[in-house]
Amino acid sequence: MKQLSIFVENKVGSLAEVTRILKEAGINLRAVASFDSPSYGILRVIVDDPEHARELLLSEKHAVKMTDVLAVELVDKPGALDGALQRLAEAGISINYVYSFVLRKEAEPLMVLHVSDMEQGRRVLQEAGLRVVDKLDS
Amino acid sequence: MIWAKEETLSRKEIQQIQLNRLKEQVEWAYTRVQPYREKMDAVGVRPEHIQSLNDLKLLPFTKKQDFRDHYPFGLFAVEREKLKRIHASSGTTGKPTVVGYTAADMDNWTENVSRIAVMGGATAADMVQICFGYGMFTGALGLHAGLENIGATVAPTSSGNTKKQIMFMQDLKTTLLVATPSYALHIAEVARSMGIDPQKDLHVRIGLFGGEGMTEAMRDEMHRLWGPDMKVTQNYGMSELNGPGVSGECLELCGMHINEDHFIAEIIDPATGEVLPEGEKGELVITCLTKKALPMLRYRTMDITRLFYEPCRCGRTTARMESLSGRTDDMLIIRGVNVFPTQIEEVLLQIPEIGPHYEIIVERIGHLDTMKIQVELADDSLFDSYAGLEALEKKIRGGLRSILGLDAEIKLLAPGSLPRFEGKAKRVTDKRKDLGLNC
Known part of the structure; x- marks a missing residue:
């Protein structure tokens, strides 16, 4: 699945500026995570139309990068995430970051993962019987 | 107290010493330093053309770039073996500016710093703490020698480790502090945060500040933190001109007295190089009159100031320069x-x-x-x-x-x-x- 990483300065309103641009274009945010240091932050988002969102943000002079992530469907019960993470650890794959989808109507939760070896990570998860989602159904 | 009789000569006497030494120094530089000879030849000036102080303006300027072009020893007038010491300061790019001293240069340097220390209130009874970084920079060792020379006791505590500085200050009963003004203020703040009141619990009564300019706002702050009775002066120098000891404030605080028997000061328009009349503000240009290892003729300091020549209330008759009001280049001074x-x-x-x-x-x-x-x-x-x-x-x-x-x-x-x-x-x-x- 495609994710957008937006490099933002750590100052008042910088995140709101990004969400404003997406809202005005009617682009829905499916998952969002932000990591910050005292001076800058990386906002990671999954949106309905990443290509369009990327162009919009670039046209407003934002620093955006599109990257691949794994979106894994989990059953909504204790230990589900643990199961997935254990498999990856056993396969020697390290996790760079993980975050979750905001809300999914009548569907299982989705976790977003970025791992050291994306191809192998996908295989390990699929072999464990987990569904890796590549496209959002709109 | 006034350290040397040269600080109270009449204008005529000062000018006579300056002219004699200038002639000797131009001859010395011309005959021994190729870059000086080439520059003077290029404008058709020979040592014998210098017959009055007014002829000084015939000489080409020396710039920081000359140090870079002739790095490291190309501007020196004596063999490396004749040097007692090397110092250096940061250059505009890459290579630093290397300076050196003969034994006589070191003695003159020490003498000049002694005068400035005494001007700022230092005496043989003082317990001195030098909080400048020791090393290739001239500040620490310059003040060190000058203060030892007047009979003071010197603790070379160097810079940094502020809590330890304060411990020494308490235990040694330090009376005189040498530092950049901003570091002196920082020491006082740290002392207060440790529950030590610099005014009551410490014994520092004199601050000799340099390495960066001190504004009047900083001086006021110094008094607020260290006490209204502290003698707060600043002094001026740079490694190309030996180091500290070019000029310093006396306790009248009306400009920095220039050691005129060792340095001739001029003020020029930095754009045209033209010498400006007395009292006008411009770039300070210094000619060293006694430096033998590394003669400096009309060195452009890039510092902006003004000169005035009236005798001072302190009894000294030497010319004074105002607090620096900026630079002609983009050099920044950060923590000295x-x-x-x-x-x-x-x-x-x-x-x-x-x-x-x-x-x-x-x-x-x-x-x-x-x-x-x-x-x-x-x-x-x-x-x-x-x-x-x-x-x-x-x-x-x-x-x-x-x-x-x-x-x-x-x-x-x-x-x-x-x-x-x-x-x-x-x-x-x-x-x-x-x-x-x-x-």
């Missing part, structure tokens, strides 16, 4: 360290992950100078890597520290977010400018 934006630029340009645009922001936070450098990421390759961005910050900081010896805060920005300039780029914002007037 000379920093040229070009040095920073060199470091940044060697790091491929960042672009060529940058901005330097200098501020005084509390009493310490801080330098923040904003740079743009070159491309999107690191946008998604937090670890990569952190490693990049660390790499930039490390590169700057090894060149400048200073820590800087790094701020990474998205590509294209810094302003672009069509003419001369404005890369430096110095928020410290709070100049005060002296007299």
Whole structure:
């Protein structure tokens, strides 16, 4: 699945500026995570139309990068995430970051993962019987 | 007290000494230093053309660039074996400025610093703590020798480790502090945070400050923290002119007395090089009258000031220079360290992950100078890597520290977010400018 990483300065309103641009274009945010240091932050988002969102943000002079992530469907019960993470650890794959989808109507939760070896990570998860989602159904 | 009789001569007597020494010095430089000879020949001036002090203006200027062109010993007039000491200061790019001293130069240097120390109130009874960094910079060892020479007791505590400085200050009952003004203020703040009142619990009664300019606002702050009775003076020098000891404030605080039997001061228009009339503000140009190892004829200091020649209430008759009011180049003094934006630029340009645009922001936070450098990421390759961005910050900081010896805060920005300039780029914002007037 495609994710957008937006490099933002750590100052008042910088995140709101990004969400404003997406809202005005009617682009829905499916998952969002932000990591910050005292001076800058990386906002990671999954949106309905990443290509369009990327162009919009670039046209407003934002620093955006599109990257691949794994979106894994989990059953909504204790230990589900643990199961997935254990498999990856056993396969020697390290996790760079993980975050979750905001809300999914009548569907299982989705976790977003970025791992050291994306191809192998996908295989390990699929072999464990987990569904890796590549496209959002709109 | 006045240390030397040369500080109270009549104008005529001072000028006679200056002329005699100037002739000798021009001859010395012309016959022994090829770059001086070439420059003088190029404008058709020979040593015998110097017949009055007014003829000084016939001589070409010497600039910091000359040190770079003739690095390290090309401007020296004596063989390396005749040198007693080498010092250095930061250059505009890459190589530092190397200076050296004969035994006689060292004696003159010490004498000049002694005069300035006594001017600022120092006596043989003082317990001195020198909080300048010891090393290639001239500040620490210059003050060190001058204060030992007047009979004071000197503790070379060097810079940094402020709590230990304060411990020594208490235990040794230090009476005289040598530091940059901003470090002196910082020491007082740290002392207070430790529950020590500098006015009541410490014994410091004299501050001899240098390495960076001191504004009147800083002097007021010094009195607030160290006590209204502290004798707070500043002095001036630079390694090309021996080091400290060119001039210093007496307790009348009406400008810095120049040691005129060793230095001739002129003020020029930095754009045209023309000598300006007395009292006008411009770039200070100094000719050294006694320096043998490294003669300096009409050295452009890049410092902006004004000269005045009336005798002072303190009894000295030497010319005085006003507190510096800026630089003609873009040199910054940060925590007493000379920093040229070009040095920073060199470091940044060697790091491929960042672009060529940058901005330097200098501020005084509390009493310490801080330098923040904003740079743009070159491309999107690191946008998604937090670890990569952190490693990049660390790499930039490390590169700057090894060149400048200073820590800087790094701020990474998205590509294209810094302003672009069509003419001369404005890369430096110095928020410290709070100049005060002296007299």
